[in-house]
Amino acid sequence: MSDEDTPAPPPPPPLLTLRDGMPPLVESAAALAEMCEALAAGTGPVAIDAERASGYRYSSRAYLIQLRREGTGSYMVDPIGFDSLLPLQEALDGVEWILHAATQDLPCLNEVGLYPSALFDTELAGRLLGYPRVGLATLVETLLGFRLAKEHSAVDWSTRPLPVPWLEYAALDVEVLLELRELLAAELVETGKDEWARQEFDYLRTFEPAVRVDAWRRTSGVHRVRGRRALAAVRELWETRNEIAEQRDVTPGRILPDAAIVVAAQALPTDKDSLLATKGFHGRGAERYSSKWVAALGRAAALDEDQLPTRAPRGDGPPLPRAWAEKDPVAARRLALAREALTALAEEQNLPVENVLTPDYLRRTLWTPPKTREPSALADGVAEQLAGYGARPWQVDLAGPVLVDAILTADVEPEPEPAVEV
Structure with a gap:
């Protein structure tokens, strides 16, 4: 087809304008x-x-x-x-x-x-x-x-x-x-x-959102930090920056970028000159608040071992899904079965799967499901758990039976693979 025969693209939609002029x-x-x-x-x-x-x-x-x-x-x-x-x-x-x-x-x-x-x-x-x-x-x-x-x-x-x-x-x-x-x-x-x-x-x-615990862990690039002492330095620098930002009503990244926090935590300089000489330590407040950054690093260096943060935050929820197979193979089977069924259900209902059921509610319920395996009592228990976490009634009605099926199916020991004769 020649360029002359190629249909012209449709014109863009008209730009929305104020029908009544500028409001007061x-x-x-x-x-x-x-x-x-x-x-x-x-x-x-x-x-x-x-x-x-x-x-x-x-x-x-x-x-x-x-x-x-x-x-x-x-x-x-x-x-x-x-x-x-x-x-x-x-x-x-x-x-x-x-x-x-x-x-x-x-x-x-x-x-x-x-x-x-x-x-x-x-x-x-x-x-x-x-x-x-x-x-x-x-x-x-x-x-x-x-x-x-x-x-x-x-x-x-x-x-x-x-x-x-x-x-x-x-x-x-x-x-x-x-x-x-x-x-x-x-x-x-x-x-x-x-x-x-x-x-x-x-x-x-x-809904009232929960206060984020250990917000400093969301520092961009923190995954590159090695060692609990360096993690403590990230925490001290982040909290110091947050205090300054709140006092000045300025977004924290404009005072000191996350990248500067990470490089300082890795280098752990002990004085102003070595801190400012650290490659990658920059930002509007790098030198202006240098004494505060040095003090924060000093506090991290002085912490006892039992005061240092761990790599993964301690929480009341289940472990990360990748660890389930090792810690509880049956729970891992429950999760795999439920995820597959929820994905199919989401496609059937034309919904994002995370709207069918919040992933955290899914993991919590399947890691510690009700103890009963009598189907009716199990369904009631799962519904009660989901509602307790915050699932809405329509989500409980839609996703609850999927979780019940996953629990009952996963608890049946899978048949061993037949031996292959050589």
Whole structure:
């Protein structure tokens, strides 16, 4: 086929624009009261989004809140100048919130006193419906046929005053959430997944994430560190950097990158000159806080052996799956059987397998299942365990029988392979 016969690619979808022009920016008590009155008079759910200064600030606070409701239009709130947003919370009492990726925005909205009475998460709805990509821009283009500009997604939202192009970008994130919610909700009903979604949304609304233990272990490159003393140095440097970052409200990596922590922990210098001469030790705060880094390394060097961290954190969960075959071959068979069956079930239901059942709940249940092997009692025990870990009822109903079958099957000693005559 010649170039002349090759069909031209389809034109890109039109760029989404603000249908009502730039929404007002609410910065005063009078403007807040006026907005709350308008929102309370609106109908249906309210679309909400928040902008944080990730990568710039230590805190995850909201630096801008965008809202849109039918009959009201869009508003943007600068929360920095308000001691309380209680009037907004009261105006939205009993109103469903539409969020995209609620786990990202709810903590910062809760921090300013905003809590939803009901919730619809468009990202999670997309996952439950089996969409391969569930970013907001992708769903808007797929379902609504508009292209969403994302050129300001990584800017420093703590900047004041906020540039007009940034505000326009932010307003677009709630421009079509109402329409997107309607399409996804209808598809959830059509596929029989609306009750699953309701349970997931209720769980998100009330879920409180656990405080991460040993967060320093997530230092990038820590796997290259050898020896418990060096691990202790990573911990001391990480915690020192974290304290400085919190005091200055700056993201930790802007003070000292993870790579610098790792090289310093491996070299274990004992004074400022040798620390600053360590190849790879760099960053804005490398020299400025050099005395603090040296002190942190000194504390690691002075620890007794029994105070040094181990390579793997101690926890209350099961061992890593790769160790199951050696520690408990029967448990390893349970896990292999359940994983295979859950993968098939996920494909059948057009779901990501991690949404069928959280992997941690799977491992915990199969490592220490109920002792009974009477099928009915075992099913009740597995359901109780899964619910105790946090699995939603629809997940228990869907995945519970798979785990029961895996437990009963794995407990039967496999037939030995027949000997091959030579």
